[in-house]
Amino acid sequence: MHFESESTWSWCGDLTARDRRNQWSYILWMLTWMLSFVAGMFLLEFDWVSGAFGYVVALVPSLLGVGAVMAFLRFVRQADELQRKIQVEALGWGFGAGAIFMFGYQLLEGAGLPAIDIADPAAVMFVSWALATVVLARRYA
Amino acid sequence: MNNRLRVLRAERNWSQAEVAGRLGVSRQTINAIETGKYDPSLPLAFGLARLFERLIEDVFDPDGAKQ
Numbered sequence: 715m716h717f718e719s720e721s722t723w724s725w726c727g728d729l730t731a732r733d734r735r736n737q738w739s740y741i742l743w744m745l746t747w748m749l750s751f752v753a754g755m756f757l758l759e760f761d762w763v764s765g766a767f768g769y770v771v772a773l774v775p776s777l778l779g780v781g782a783v784m785a786f787l788r789f790v791r792q793a794d795e796l797q798r799k800i801q802v803e804a805l806g807w808g809f810g811a812g813a814i815f816m817f818g819y820q821l822l823e824g825a826g827l828p829a830i831d832i833a834d835p836a837a838v839m840f841v842s843w844a845l846a847t848v849v850l851a852r853r854y855a
Numbered sequence: 856m857n858n859r860l861r862v863l864r865a866e867r868n869w870s871q872a873e874v875a876g877r878l879g880v881s882r883q884t885i886n887a888i889e890t891g892k893y894d895p896s897l898p899l900a901f902g903l904a905r906l907f908e909r910l911i912e913d914v915f916d917p918d919g920a921k922q
Contacts, residue, residue, distance in 0.1 A: 728882050728883030730880065733881070794881045795884065795895070795899060796880070851883075853892070
């Protein structure tokens, strides 16, 4: 019997059909989360919303963020076991880089460097996680 | 951990993608196991042994020379 795998290569390695579906799901959730965050920033920055509606606008991105986290957890839980290992290691790199940046820069601020935005360590965390995912996927290729 | 996956696969003329499809894992996983970069979980190791109709110790050898 001929039986071809449905797996296909992507930026985070060779994925089964289910993993690819779950990956697209969490990517779309994350994009929606980021877009709502940027939209919320604009709306609040330019005072286009205020009062109670301002709080609603501020909270919507967080709710979408919960959806993104749930989608990512579904991806990891259902992932092929090598992909799960890659993700755990990549999350370790991402979390570690973010934490080191956050605490390290706090000292550098004390030494005289300009203050940074509270979201910057999270950006470092995200970028490091994405880079680590690509590098680790190549390692196991 | 060493294994005889490549040999067993060659005996049946199966591609890595075929083995991966039969076990519901990615081709990358099968390749990583074959090249010794990744040791499979116990369920996947048993799944591989069952697929090739061998005992698990006939497929995987923690001490032997690499195939």
